[in-house]
Amino acid sequence: MEDKCVVLVDSDGEDCFILQQAFSRWGPGVTIDQFCSPEEFLSSAQWKLNRPKVILLELVLLGEKGLDWLPVFLDHECCHKIPVVMYSGLETERQVCLNLGAADFIRKPDSFSEMKLVVDQVWQSYLAS
Template identity: 35%
Template sequence: MKILMVDDDAEDRDILQFSMESVNATDTVCFAENGEQALTLLNNHYPLTNIPMLIILDLNMPRMNGTETLRNLKSDERFKNIPVIIYSTSINPFEKEKCMELGAHSFITKPISYQESLENASIFLRFL
């Protein structure tokens, strides 16, 4: 696993998986459905030598939202240096600013076209 995507929307997860396969990056993404599940996955299954190279994080999720998850990741010595891209439908500048202050690498709006999805997949692969 090289990329961890944290998103509660199954369709968004499928779109990313399909896009990664389309750019010949099959089996590079692992998925978590919310922040709690992502942190559990990281804590239980990924020792320091096997952590993801990139985390793609949705903001609006149940149980633990993206902002809370980002705060937890950046306060943990084991995970604080992993780049986190916020991947959201939100275009709220306040949310973007808050995420950047918490340590997000960047903030990308989810795609509305297949071409945008492929472009995002290519951006994500640059972290590998």
């Protein structure tokens, strides 16, 4: 089975940990590459080594807005034909994210059990095939 790489761009280490734990239930075939900032991801060569199947971009980053980075990601070679899914615990209009080119917007829940549901949704939509 081919490894399925998920890129997480989120400045909140606790949220990344929760997402990593939730993805681990899908087995050893899932690789999680975590980046604390969009700059860190774009300047990394990691995306060349582990071609991601999906990129999860947090809407609110430390001192930045993920939504401002969405067009940059979509224009960058690292994201060519790779869905960028915006996610956040904030109430945000999903349509705004979709209009800017996001593949989807997922409301990030507060509990671990609800986070598993988000991961299941990502798995079914972007990783299962």
